[in-house]
Every structure is written in structure tokens, then in C-alpha cells.
Amino acid sequence: MTALTEAPPEAAGVPAPAAKSNGGGLLTYLIIRFLLIIPTILILVTMVFFLMRITGDPITAALGGRLPADQLQERIHQAGYDRPILIQYVEYLGQIFTGNFGRTISDNRAVTEMLATFGTATLELAVNAIVVALVIGIPLGMIAAHRRDKGADAGLRVFAILSYATPVFFAGLLLKLIFAVWLEWTPVAGRATTATELALTQLSAPTGIYWLDALRSGDMAAFWDVESHAILPALALGLLTAGVFLRLVRTNLIGTLGKDYIEAGRSRGVSEFRLVTKHAYKPALIPIITVMGLQIALLLGGAVLTETTFEWKGLGFQLAQYLSARDFVAVQGIVVLLAVIVALTNFIVDVVAALIDPRVRY
Template sequence: MTTDVADPPAALQVPRTRGGGSTLGRYILIRFLLIFPTVLILVTLVFFLIRLTGDPITAALGGRLPADQLAERIREAGYDRPIWIQYFEYLGQVFTLNFGTTLTDNQPVVQVILDYGTATLELVVYALVVAFIVGIPLGLVAAALRDRWPDALLRVSAILFYATPVFFAGMVAKLVFGVWLGWLPISGRANVRTELAIGRDGGTGIYLIDAIATGNPAYVQDVLLHAVLPALTLGLLTAGIFLRLVRTNVIGTYNMPYIDAARSRGVGEGRLVRTHAYRPALIPIITVIGLQIALMLGGAVLTETTFEWKGLGFQLAAYLSARDFVAVQGIVAMIAIIVALTNFVVDILAAFIDPRVRY
């Protein structure tokens, strides 16, 4: 029986075994249950690392309040109780999504997350788009031209993308494209006029959606121009990883029997890469997206600070500077939950794309 080269490789086909549905169900259940110990470990680490600095009230307000008022605030907040009681009380709050109240501006941490989280979400989406647009095509080019000078140049570029500190790349981008060339804005999410227009009716907090809703192309253009430099700075970090992953996995598929069969039928190398080696190379990309989301959320702190992008990372840096560890603890705990949920979704997607991961 002749193998059809258009068929996916056998390793990517679903094994015809009984109980496949139950196997997938068990896989999803196990991955879902792993969310809880992951969040628990991260929240515990953050809690005790914060407590190494002492109680949050003394850290934030020490030296600004008289000793008797400071002691009263500590007692009211319960920070004079044994550490293990504070720990279990905080765990109970976290699992009800109550992260406390900030010390510097007296806001519920959940409200801070809701107010500024949309800006960070928008930035991460932009950065992922940049990573896909840059990393995947260049990875395919590097694989097609393997062991030639363009391949070596692209591999070096991937290392530079990943190794360059985000804040340094951001400052260089601002200097070159904003100051010297004057092509792009270097701070904020939009100019004042656009912000007033898109925020007039409340909006979603995602500036691109709100700008599109106004029906004014000038506002959409302004929002996108402000997003270019932050998105490139953060997106190229992940693009380097995608480039190397795609290159490595496309080259690996050249040793598969179905590739040899296609080549023997006269299929060109370019078509081999685009048609037959491309899909298997995407599977590792899907599986590492969860890790890249965590990397981007960490990089968002520096990116948002560099470009004055008023998101969750920008606020986290401000609270760290003010030593408001209640806010810091709550924001980091929420980020841990987001990362755990993202990894869960990515694992499920990977199980549907590549059935081997659940067998």
C-alpha cells in the first residue's frame, strides 16, 4: 500500500485504541488538579519571602507614623499573630480571590488587577503576535537554508533576541526610533486626545478595541503606533525562542520516512518545509506558549516601566518602590494563578493537536 505524502506522519495520528476518550478525560483531570499545588507552592514562596522583610505595614509606613499608631495598625491587620496563622488565613483569602487592600492608596488589590490588567493583557497579545510573525517564518527560512550563512546569521540573531535585557532593548528602541528618527511615540498607550475619546463611555480597558469602537481611524492608528515599540521589545524576546524551536524541529522531520517518500517523488525542498515539515514543528511551539506567557508577564514589568505603559507591571514596579508588599503579594499571586491556568489550557490544546502527549 502506497503512503500518501499529504497524510500527516504516523506519529501524529491518533492511536486507535479503546478508551481513548477516557484517556483524554483523565489527562484533562490530572492537568486541572495540578493547578492547585502549583498555585499553592508559588503563593507560599511569595508569602514567606515577603515576610522575610518583616510585617508589610512596618515596611510601607515605618518612619512615617508614630510608634503607637504603627503598632495599632499592625495589631488591626493581624500582623502581630503567629506567622502560621497569618499564612493559613492568607491562603483562605487567595482561594476566594481576596488579595487584601493596598497600603499606599487603600484600594482592593483585586480592583487594581482589574483596572490595570487589561493593559498588560493587550501588551502580551501584541508581543505574541510579534513573536509568531517574526519567529516562525524566520525559523522556517533557517531550516530551509540550514548550514549556510543566512542560517548562521538567523541563529545568532535568535540568541541576541533572547539574551538582550528587555529594559536595554527598550531604551535602544526609544533612542533610535523615537528620538533620532522620530518615527514612533516612546511612552504611554495613546496620546491624551485619544485616551479621552476612547474612555468617554467607559470602554473595555483594551485601547485597540475601544479605539475601533469609536469608528475613528485616527484613534486606531494612534493606539497601534504607541504599541509598536513595547510590542517589539517584548515580542522579540520570545521570537528568538520560536525561531530556534521551529528550525530544530523542521530539520528533525527531514529524517522521517514520509519526507523521504515525498522527496523521492520530486517534491522540492521549499515545499517540503512549507507543506510537510511545518505542522510537526508547530507542536513544540504550542507546548511552550504557557512558559512564554510567564516569561512575558515577567518581562512586562520592565517593558511597561520603560515605556510608561500603565499596566499591571507598571503598577507592580510602583508598589515595589513604595514597599507596599500587600499589593506586591496580591499581584504576584494573581499572576501565578494566570500562569497556571494558561499552562492548563495550553496542555489541553497540545493534547488535541498531538495525541501522543496523553498516552
């Protein structure tokens, strides 16, 4: 009896199909994701520009009623705000591409200089808040999954809801009252004491990130001074995201713990703690990496209220000041920068997610 065998495609003169290249798939995915940044930023810039013009020209909005009519019209003409709105829009796009965001109206300061000065403070606060969110959210999420449907799980779920639902300014005021006023463990406000700020700003080529400048100078007293001021703002802002991470870790860990390979581990006598921390933990982190990019936008939005509450002089604090002064040129520059940061952060998160999980690329 002769066995029937199928000849390979090459034997019949037909070329075999090429294997799918993971590298090509990843490169195509990254190029597409990067190119999507351009229309995203363009749409945001356009929306911000026209929304800022709804109330009229920025000069009148900021200085109307404080300058004589002739001086006001002269400044409007010099700034070009009496030209057609579409011409102003095209010119503004050209200025952005060259890195020129104009000058603030209230204090006649280059917007790019203002963004560089205060942007580092917001970056420092956002990084500290992310660290707090990860340190609190991930371990508590693992505990909630491990103690599913028990008292600890119920308590942690309530904590997650409260941390996300509590307004960040209220959480900040409550933390200040408890730890700064009643217990006197931390400073009330600011990024550092006046002496430390003067010392750090006088360093050669300061980065503007105070804890980094303190480490560069080797001044550990200044470092601890900076960190003591950062504890409460980072905690107030980090708790906003910690609740999201807690619920995500819990949900994904519970789903992973029901997989066949986890059940096989249980049947071999592997402890539940080891299953959670070693085998189910890493797969459950992939959604967190994806959501982390979305949380950056939430953190930057919360930074406005956090910085105002703690007098943390970053972009959020300055945004509140410029809004009060109706300085829409400065507001426009800050909002555009925050939009660029969010878009680039989401791209980086997409890259990391694609490297960890190849299914994201297709």
C-alpha cells in the same frame, strides 16, 4: 492438508479486550492536569506569603519611619499583623478564595480593583508581544531550516541568540532611541495620547484593552493612535521570545525534513519549498505550542522591565512602583495573579497539545 486457524476469543467463551478509548484517555489527562493547578498555585501563594513576611509586617515595611510609633502599632493591630504568622496565613488563604486580596498600603486601594484596572494593559501588551514573536520567529525559523548551514542560516542563528540574550530594557531603550527619537516614527512612551485615553475610558463598559475599545467605538484614529504606541513595547518584548521560536522551528523542521516521507517526496520531484511549507511545517509546530506556555511566564517577567521602560501602565509598571514603596500587600496580590495566569496558560497549552498530538495524553 488442513490449515490451522486460531479461533477468536469469543468462540472460546473469553470476552475480547475492550478497545482503548481515546476520549477517556483525553478526559483523564485533562482532569489530572487541571487538578495539578491547585497545588501549584497553593505552593506559589505560600512561598510569596512567607517571603513577603521575612522583612516583617507590611505596615512597618511601608510606613515605618513616616508615622509615630503609636499610630503605627494601631494600624498593625487593625490589620491583624500582630497575630501569629500561621493564623495570618490561614486567613489570607481564606480571603484569596473569596476574591479578597486586601487593600494596598501606600494608596489604600482595593487590590482586586488595582489588578482589574492594570491587568488589562499587561494582557494587551502580552498578546501583542506573542503576535510579534510568532510573526518573526516562525517564518525566520522556516527560512533557517530551508537554508541549513548556509549564510542565511548562520545569520539567523546569531539573530536568535542576540534577541534572547539582549536584556529587554536595553532593547527597549535602543528601539526608542532609533525609532522614536532619531526617526520620529513612533511615540516615545505611554499607551496612547491623553485625549485618546480620556475618550476610551469614558466609553460605556470599557474593557481596558484600548485597541478593542477603539474598534468598538468605531474611532479608527484612536485605534491607530493606540497601535502606534504599542509597536515598540510589543517589539521589545516579542523579540525576547522570537529567538526561542526561531530556534525551535529550525531544529524541529530539520528533524522532520529527514523523515522517510519527506525523502519520498524529494524522490518524486516535490520542491524543497513545498516540502518545508506544506509537509514538514505542521509537525514542527507541536513543540512550539508546548513551549509557548513556558514563554508566557518569560513574557510576564519581561513585562515588568518593558512597561517601566515605555511607561506602559500595566501590572509590571505598578509592581515596580509598589516595590519602591515597599507596599508588600499590593506586590503579593500582583505576584499571585501572575502565578494564576501562568498556571492557567500552561493548562490551556496542555489541552491544545493533547488535542493536536494524541501521544501527549498517555
